[in-house]
Amino acid sequence: MPELPEVEVVARTLAPEIEGKTITDCDIYWPRIINYPDDKEEFKTLIKGQTFGRIRRTGKYLRIEVGEHYELVVHFRMTGKFQMIKPEEREQKHLHLFFHLEKEEEGLAYIDVRKFGDIFLVPKGEYQQIKGLYHAGIDPLSDAFTLEALQERLSSRKRHIKALLLDQSVFTGLGNYICDEVLWFDGEQGVHPQRLSHTLTPREQEGIYRRILEVIQHSITLGGNSFRDFTYGEGVKGEFKRMLKLYARKGEPCFNCGTPIERIIVGGRSTHYCPNCQRL
Ligand SMILES: [Zn+2]
The missing domain is CATH 3.20.190.10 (MutM-like, N-terminal)
Incomplete structure (x- = not known):
């Protein structure tokens, strides 16, 4: 999708x-x-x-x-x-x-x-x-998406962070693979998808904010080169896969530590994470 x-x-x-x-x-x-x-x-x-x-x-x-x-x-x-x-x-x-x-x-x-x-x-x-736009949350590419706005939404809610990020009435447009990717941090301890949102430290909140912008911008840059027929085509998959740290990599080594990536279900959705870099 x-x-x-x-x-x-x-x-x-x-x-x-x-x-x-x-x-x-x-x-x-x-x-x-x-x-x-x-x-x-x-x-x-x-x-x-x-x-x-x-x-x-x-x-x-x-x-x-x-x-x-x-x-x-x-x-x-x-x-x-x-x-x-x-x-x-x-x-x-x-x-x-x-x-x-x-x-x-x-x-x-x-x-x-x-x-x-x-x-x-x-x-x-x-x-x-239109249903679906009625309660649309903040768009991560809009000016309203600030670190403060993210912190406010995370700390005022007690939910698994992955499920919260997926909730379109909180942030709109974050899909399943993006929500996995943004919880994994390059070279440092990330956030377990089942962490409760209100318990995140400022470092973790900032990391998620940074990663959301990073993953989206990176995807757009790749897409700009490879999307044909204005759609998510086959051509993009190779390059795109290299960008993804977790998604569809179950059992493959984490790029930080080599631990095999695990897959669990969070909020009814398939979720990938590194059990060593994203501890509960
Ligand atoms: Zn790891």
């Missing part, structure tokens, strides 16, 4: 392709991919003749301005992706939406093998009505 860094890369990659381009028509092949409005003809009417504007990201949601009054809000879920294709390439499986762009050889296609993606066309400023 695409996480915050992947969606951020999609936003950055897609912007030069569609910003300022006018939608002349929209083909809908799988109407149920559109969550809102219910009336798909209304979706078409609202979007036809409008221009794609600024692209933003909130958590794992992509938000694309449509004309002055609307925005297209997209959650890719498992397999959704945007791709620029020529109109004659529309005869492909899993193509659910196609936006024709004025004076462009290619249009914007939404492709989704498993059809779990969510697409909304909502009046601007009303995206927070």
